[in-house]
Amino acid sequence: MLSYCRGMPDLELRHLRYLVAVGEAGSITRAAERLMITQPALSRALRALERTVGVTLLVRSHRRTELTPAGEALLAEAREIVEHARRAVERAQGARADTVTLRVSVAECDVAAVSARCRAFEEENLGVRVHMVPRDWMLPPDDLRAGESDVTFLRDCYDRRDLTADLLALNSRSVLLSTNHHLASREKLTVGDLSDEAVTHWAGMSKAQADHWAGADVDGHPWRRGPLVHTSSDVLNAVILGRAIAFAHGSTLPDALPGIRIRPVEGLSPSRLEVATSARSTNVHARRFVRYMRNRWDSKDG
CATH class of the missing domain: 1.10.10.10 (Winged helix-like DNA-binding domain superfamily/Winged helix DNA-binding domain)
Structure with a gap:
């Protein structure tokens, strides 16, 4: 001993x-x-x-x-x-030999919210372990099509080929303005108020993604491309320096950002969060996982 x-x-x-x-x-x-x-x-x-x-x-x-x-x-x-x-x-x-591992990929901006629900799913399904893999929210869900993931959480995804997707939530979006912006003092804005503003543009966006990101997907108005960005830090820096505005969904925004004003925008399309599997999937655990998320997720905006 x-x-x-x-x-x-x-x-x-x-x-x-x-x-x-x-x-x-x-x-x-x-x-x-x-x-x-x-x-x-x-x-x-x-x-x-x-x-x-x-x-x-x-x-x-x-x-x-x-x-x-x-x-x-x-x-x-x-x-x-x-x-x-x-x-x-x-x-x-x-850890038993008969434990099933469910491979779940999720956009980086949604990791915190999805992780908490995955833990809850594991507690109610002791024979299933969820292995989460963060992914770039703009990339197409090719990991799901290739069989590298069993389930994928999609954020504003316009490429749903060969997928079965279920809507989980519609999150309202707000505009990010520099504190020195001439509209920063307004408590509420419309899409029309911002239609002439330069908007940050992510590298690798499809046209549908870009129009949504720029707030032009509802009325189809032409929009001005601002600085090309590759990271969230690039977006914030462009806004703080007054070089462009940006839109973001509320579920990932803090109450305040130094040098930035966050304002609601009337007429702006919401951000969509969906959970998807391959249309050819026969994985019963993946179907159970999707059903659990669909039933447990608060689909109300937030």
Whole structure:
């Protein structure tokens, strides 16, 4: 046995779980009911725990059971130990040979929102592990067509060849203006107010993507190309320096950006978030994943 284990009491996990139940219920009687064991059996287990740690953990009365300072100290650790044990079991179950890995690609701007929902999906589907791969939001979903991904989240994608896509959300878009821009003091703008402004232009955009990015996809108005950009930092710098404006969807915008005013725009098309699989896919886990996302995602703007 390793030296650091010598002299350490042999705690039973169930005893710690019982202590947590008593701490939450406030009495042995109510805790026994929650645990679905008899009150005498719970009392014996708690006395065994006290003997193991060598201190009094509980002060018992007819109406209530209170924790001693030592009991409070152990309770705080017991909650974490019980939770860690639960997670360890789930991870062990997830590491079984029959565990399925679902390959999911997602636009970089949506990683945070998608990641949280993927974890929730894994918790409800213990036999499925989700492996997320961030991707450039402008690139066509060729990874899905080539079978490199099982599911892809699409952000404003106009190339849906051989895909089955489900709409998850429509996010309103706002305009980013320099604080020195002559329209920055306006609380609300229209597409017409901005039709003569130069707009940042991403390298590699298709015409449909570019028109959407420039806010010209609804009325088809001609628009002026501003600086060519390759990263989000390029976009922000162009706006701050007053060289162009830009449009962005609200789900990725902070409340404020230094040197920039964020304003709503009437008449601007929303940003679309979709989840897609290959039209030829027969992956039942991918279909279950898509169905889960469709049912759980708040499709309201946000």
